[in-house]
Amino acid sequence: MSNYIIRRLIQAFFVLIILSYLCFSILSLMPGDPVDVMITSNPKITKEDITRLKKLYGLDKPNYVRYFNWLTSALSGDLGYSRVYKIKVEKLLGERLINTFILSVCSLVMAVTIGIAIGVYAGMKKGSKFDYIVNFISYGLISMPSFWLAIVLIMIFSIWIPILPAGGTRTVGDNSIVGLTSILDRIRYLILPALSLASLQLGIFVRYARSAMIEALGNDYIRTAKAKGLGPSRILWNHAFRNALIPLITVVTLSLSGIFSGAIITETVFSYQGVGKLVYDSIIGNDFNVAMVSFMISVAMILTMNLLADILYGVVDPRISYK
Amino acid sequence: MSKIISVWLVGFMLLFVNQGLCAKKLSNKQLTIGISQEFENLNPLVKQMSATSYIYSLVGRSLVGMDADGKTSHQLAVTTPTLENSMAKFDGKGKNRTLKVDWEIKKNASWGDGKPVTGHDYKFTWKVAMTDTISISSRDAYENILDIVVNKANPKKFSIIYKSPKWNFNRRFAFYALPKHLEEAIYKKYKSKPGAYEKNSMYVSKPTHPGLYNGPYVINEVKLGSHVVVTQNKHFYGKAPKIKKIVLKLIPNTNTLEANLRSGNIDMISSLGLSFDQALALDKKVKKTDMGFDVKFKQSLTYEHIDLQLKNKILQDIQVRKALSIGIDKKGLVDALFEGKQYVAHHSFAPIDPWYTDNSKVVVKYKYSRRSAKKMLDKAGWKLSADGFRYKNGQKLAFTIMTTSGNKVRELVQVYLKDQWKKIGVDVQIKNEPARILFGETFRKSKYKAMIMYAWTSLPEESPKTTFHSEFIPTKSNSFTGNNSMNWKNKKVDAILEELDGEFDQNKRIKLAHQIINFYTDEIPVIPLYFRADVSVVPKKLSGYRLTGHSQLSTNHVENWSVE
Secondary structure (H helix, E strand, C coil): CCHHHHHHHHCCCCCCHHHHHHHHHHHCCCCCHHHHHHHCCCCCCCHHHHHHHHHCCCCCCCHHHHHHHHHHHHHHCCCECCCCCCCCCHHHHHHHHHHHHHHHHHHHHHHHEEEEHHHHHHHHHCHHHHHHHHHHHHHHHHCCCCHHHHHHHHHHHHCCCCCCCCCCCCCCCCCCHHHHHHHHHHHHHHHHHHHHHHHHHHHHHHHHHHHHHHHHHCCHHHHHHCCCCCCCHHHHHHHHHHHHHHHHHHHHHHCCCCCCCCCHHHHCCCCCCCCCHHHHHHHHHHCHHHHHHHHHHHHHCCCHHHHHHHHHHHHHHCCCCCC | CHHHHHHHHHHHHHHHHHHHHHHCEECEEEEEECCCCCCCCCCCCCCCCHHHHHHHHHHCCCCEECCCCCEEEEECCCCCCCCCCCEEEEEEEECEEEEEEEEECCCCCCCCCCCCCCHHHHHHHHHCCCCCCCCCCCCCCCEEEEEEEECCCCCCCEEEEEEECCCHCCCCCCCCCCCHHHHHHHHHHHHHCCCHHHHHHHHHHCCCCHHCCCCCCEEEEECCCCEEEEECCCCCCCCCCCCEEEEEEECCHHHHHHHHHCCCCCCCEEECCCCHHHHHHHHHHHHCCCCCCEEEEEEEEEEEEEEEEECCCCCCCHHHHHHHHCCCHHHHHHHHHHCCEEEEECCCCCCCCCCCCCCCCCCCCCCHHHHHHHHHHCCCCEEECCCEEEEEEEEEEEEEEEEECCCCHHHHHHHHHHHHHHCCCCCEEEECHHHHHHHHHCCCCCCCEEEEEECCCCHHHHHHHHHHHHHHHHCCCCCCCCCCCCCCCCCCHHHHHHHHHCCHHHHHHHHHHHHHHHHHHHHCCCEEEEEEEEEEECCCCCCCCCCCCCCCCHHHHHCCEEEE
């Protein structure tokens, strides 16, 4: 197993390098470099200004040289500066990554626990009224546009029953909010975006859990277990649920890979200070260093979670082994 | 156990509800403003975003400013230097003629840490701006300066000597000083490394240091991508602002700005907030139900228009260009889409600009007449066919019109125009691109085939040189600089534009501007559409607030704001 993990980690490193070059090249292929973007917003820029700025930002060099410069400094721990904000990338991303992580984890925990519980129960009660209602609601949640749900939540809980803030990450400008009040304040700002994000994921988890459970319950080994006289809870958890876990692991680990990527729509609608909009703006605004670091985090998370999924398959299913 | 949990849950719920319902009452203690545009760090030399200018005007002041009526007002300067008051004098003759402009900073003008603002700060700022390793986007305000001489006996007095005298020498609206006492050491340390000064400047490392600001407020807290909190500057030279604390909250989604306003999360929406259609909708709601807000509209200098590609063979025919203009009912457009709150444009100078004129001897106006437009096209050889469109030698009279995709207002205008032009037999297809591609590539390199619709904004009396002069046609040789994307070439206009900058007589300048307007409206390289209005939503209790309509934003007069 350890050999397998080491082999996969080495592979992941090379995948990261190749993808980083691809991402860098795609970013460079986008029409207009950072200086072009400046020209359109400032008609007073002269030809001399352009030559000076292109040299200053290293845009006068070929793409592969720029990539190599970025890679060597990134590997030495220097992630560079944001061209737009003129601050270090880690400083710009740091707190936002934590905010996004908190939001994603909260919504994922809500969605996974509630979604799997409801899905498993609906799978057990296939064809019942409860199953139909769950199906109807989960389809509704999956099809619901996230911005619409977010706005509805704001309307209900911030305007009609004004108990939660319409947006933000915390109360600003009030120095009296410290200690426990500060934690509660953060929770108040987290509830609506987390609820909005969780609702969308909830439908997906319900659907997966339900169909995995139905499939597992229809297998021969369940009939055998029943024939052996095992109790219903043992059949359910030890035999059916454990087998239903394999597809669920795939879905949950893939969802986990996005915990640092940000939910751009939810974060934007709720003015939540996460990485989602920053990443989008950095791509649009050609802020290379920020965009590249965000790409790398996303790629690394996907690779890590894929590896984790593979390991977990082995844990839940003894037939799977890695050599 | 369950009882304890229930008590805790109820406790938490009550706390939330209590915090939610205890909405603060609007007073001079704090005003929370919603903005929808991103801002960067507040170093005045390298800032580029409109939202940063909006915030910077709360904390930084220039020598002179422009008020909401478009008039020059003194800020840090004691008075405005002019040739008449002898504070500006020419030296030398011909090409070697220079201009010396004497400035005096107000005695009590100081930085937020109590250190006086002096000529040394301005000289230092100019030096930093002219350093090749600094990523200042345009040196327009600095490169014409030959030297800055600070009076040794009184450093509050200094002279700026200009290489090439221009009439607008005393309109230094964007010449914001850097505090030499704080920034010089950093500059000296990092000036040799490209981009290093601005990354290590105190505006980045210690943005809440009061000494960085000389305006009515100082920065108390700043979180990029989230909010800025400003509090009163004890050392402000002018009238102390009445509002003690201002919080600026970034709410990037304009659809939720209204919800934030109604829920009390913000007290007002800045001019960098709602789109025009949203403002119109909110205005109706506000008038129907007393929500305690006013939606303010102010005619601005932002000029919406269509550049016509003069490389396009069909559009090279002036009759076609004129027919296209006559074929648009602009009054109908602004009434139908903007309820008359934005204004028909006949040329690029707005009615609030002193250079504006609607004199029919100067401006060639194109009164809407479908019949005249049809006649013109017939005369130009474009004959109407059975399919309702016009053809000439088998070629259809068809164009593409481009604008920024996702801009709801412009997309509506496009549909209106397409319909109007169809009625005179012109087939117009809509082809939009994201702003990044449209402005970064298509417009900048003049790659559009026929028409491009967009807007630009300016200050009153701003020379349109970079837009109308043939030297500013974007080409590879000039690194695609300049906004003359329509490829308009008129030697007489070029000559007038060159003369305009060096003309110190106001009346003569107006005459020159009118000559430009005459050529512009007669040759019609651009179809003017309308001037946008600035919009803002403010509490009824807020007095002294005025929208400006130009790039010197409302926060330049923040000391006049008060909650009654």
